[in-house]
Amino acid sequence: MSEKTIQEEIQSIIPDLFPVLEPEFDWELVKHFYEFLKRDNEKGGFFSKNDSEKILERHILESLIFVWKMKTTGYVSRETNIADVGTGPGLPGFLFAVLKKAPHVFLVDSQKRKLALLETEVTSGSLSKVSKRVEFIFARTEEINSNFDVVTSRAMVPYPYIAEVTTRMVKQKGILCPFLAQPYQDLEKETEVLSNNGFVLKKEIPIPELEFVGKRHIKILQKNSLPKKGYPREWKEIVKETKSKNG
Numbered sequence: 001m002s003e004k005t006i007q008e009e010i011q012s013i014i015p016d017l018f019p020v021l022e023p024e025f026d027w028e029l030v031k032h033f034y035e036f037l038k039r040d041n042e043k044g045g046f047f048s049k050n051d052s053e054k055i056l057e058r059h060i061l062e063s064l065i066f067v068w069k070m071k072t073t074g075y076v077s078r079e080t081n082i083a084d085v086g087t088g089p090g091l092p093g094f095l096f097a098v099l100k101k102a103p104h105v106f107l108v109d110s111q112k113r114k115l116a117l118l119e120t121e122v123t124s125g126s127l128s129k130v131s132k133r134v135e136f137i138f139a140r141t142e143e144i145n146s147n148f149d150v151v152t153s154r155a156m157v158p159y160p161y162i163a164e165v166t167t168r169m170v171k172q173k174g175i176l177c178p179f180l181a182q183p184y185q186d187l188e189k190e191t192e193v194l195s196n197n198g199f200v201l202k203k204e205i206p207i208p209e210l211e212f213v214g215k216r217h218i219k220i221l222q223k224n225s226l227p228k229k230g231y232p233r234e235w236k237e238i239v240k241e242t243k244s245k246n247g
Helices: 006-013 018-024 027-044 055-072 093-098 112-124 162-166 187-196 235-245
Strands: 081-085 104-108 134-137 148-154 170-180 199-206 217-223
Touching: 006 018, 006 027, 006 055, 018 055, 027 055, 027 093, 027 112, 055 093, 055 148, 055 217, 081 093, 081 162, 093 104, 112 134, 148 162, 162 170, 162 187, 162 235, 187 199
Parallel strands: 081 104, 081 148, 104 134, 148 170
Antiparallel strands: 170 217, 199 217
């Protein structure tokens, strides 16, 4: 019996959604990325032992659906400059690069252990097809000054403090789009943190297609102004507040 293609594997998990996803992505690249994550998982320390058995459904498929949602809601196009912060081995950011109409993608992480392995694979390995549209930034997010159209993040810094860490990266009228699980309950604190760092909440996009892994949603935060005086704060101050907030 022949081995299943990656399309067949994904179709078996999300049979109703797959026909909508299929035309959007280069599946050969998705396959190579999946093989890279499996092959280099131990070397790079990408996933925990439990997660390493669920790379396809918990990481690749979740990220594919996030990327698809961003594209189909009109927030990402071929002309977009997008940065994914705290990307690790490229999740979810690298999946933007495997869209058939892919944007220019910047993958950001201060720890080289994981991301440098992906850089090698893109530079001289099975993912070299995307080398002209993917760039790698090894730096602390809060130290980057840039003008990205879109910044994404998947659980790098607790929400809403991701807005403070990334505010220097997002251009005026650009958007920050954290990929989140449970809803944030403290609306007063959310408004305060966003306002201090120049953001307003424009929209919240639910992702019911991911209910098989749990609740997921995307916040669309638009940067309408410069941060208030004294913001963003030093990293140690942000960490101190996130820890006190989370007990």
